[in-house]
Amino acid sequence: MTIRRRISESTIHRLSLYYRLLAALEGEGYHTVSSKDLAHREKLTPAQVRKDLSFFGSFGTRGLGYPTKELKARIANILGIDRQWNVGLVGAGNIGSALVSYKEFQKQGFMIKAIFDNDQRKIGSNHKGIVISDMNDMAAEVKKKKLEIIVIAVPASVAQKVCDLAVTAGIKAILNFAPVNLKVPKEVLLRTENMAMEIEFLSFFLTNRLQLDNIERT
């Protein structure tokens, strides 16, 4: 029997949350957790937690809850973070440096195996153990180091060029930190992270003095 169900973006996002929570709860010595435990710490409802998990099978025990370690492992497997990913970083500037030292990336198995830049002064130099390559050698490096994900951390003006290089090199997933809408073929996954948009969100709520849910207008 094959069931087709739609998994929403929010469900995947919440799986990431559950994963972190389970790691924390495991550390606190919880051998089992209930949907209530998980929901409570994330301001969600227990029903939603159960529904999210039920998309991928049933691994709880009625009356008891979920086995912490097993559920964590299962979610890691669903998210694909029970393995290592070879990541290439483009841009050895401020954001790039921040990402290289971002422990959370490595902890989740995202290993930065190559750094690219177009600044001749930076190329060839060593950045936390990784020699910086010329952006134009991307295709060769992607092949040699089996890079699977490219993180773009260059100024907006060159981001599309970098993106095109990555696509040409055969990359299938791109995480973009440049504040620009990149164009990619439809088979390439693109996720754009715009930090300004996050702060605009706060600005909107501060301006309208809202409690994150209602607005009144005349």
Added chain:
Amino acid sequence: MTIRRRISESTIHRLSLYYRLLAALEGEGYHTVSSKDLAHREKLTPAQVRKDLSFFGSFGTRGLGYPTKELKARIANILGIDRQWNVGLVGAGNIGSALVSYKEFQKQGFMIKAIFDNDQRKIGSNHKGIVISDMNDMAAEVKKKKLEIIVIAVPASVAQKVCDLAVTAGIKAILNFAPVNLKVPKEVLLRTENMAMEIEFLSFFLTNRLQLDNIERT
């Protein structure tokens, strides 16, 4: 007459997109834009664009479209980015430095007016024109510099402590880059940006070879 309508997170998020798009279109010389123009560049439907805008009044002209400049100004006003915000940054490490140089912040009116750290070697030194203050002087600095938003860019282990300091200082909006779930009183706005969760998203889709919409299970 007072109408109460729910404005969703996605609507606000899309307003940010429209704002950027309008800025671009204005630069390209468009005096008016249609909902179709806006929708097309963002993979949305024209109806959705119109619906989003209609929450805040009607500023289009039937048959013609929306006046680019006016609509952009109106959205800036709705988002609260037609003014300056005094922002305090906590953490002069990698992510902090990246944010200080992030042009998009200033362009949108988010001015970093103070930087805090707890490293005695950094305190007192000058970082892009801003003298780094002691984290423990936050309350005084918030008052003196009229800081309205605090950006947390410190390691996860000290993030809650920093958050508490900010709340005590009377801050009402916090943008958090530490990969941890902060606890704030309900009147304080909190937005947490977890870069690892963004890449996990890519990992999920790569692992399950999905086209961002369906999953098959047995």
Added chain:
DNA sequence: AATTGTGAAATTGTTCACAGCA
């Protein structure tokens, strides 16, 4: 007694379709 797993109901969000206007 506690808690899962899941159809059904309720709610929220998106798209349609068209009247109304420039």
Added chain:
DNA sequence: TGCTGTGAACAATTTCACAATT
């Protein structure tokens, strides 16, 4: 004619409520 503004229809998501299970 072209395009907005919006109620109505539709679709997706969340919550409810309860049988099933330990």
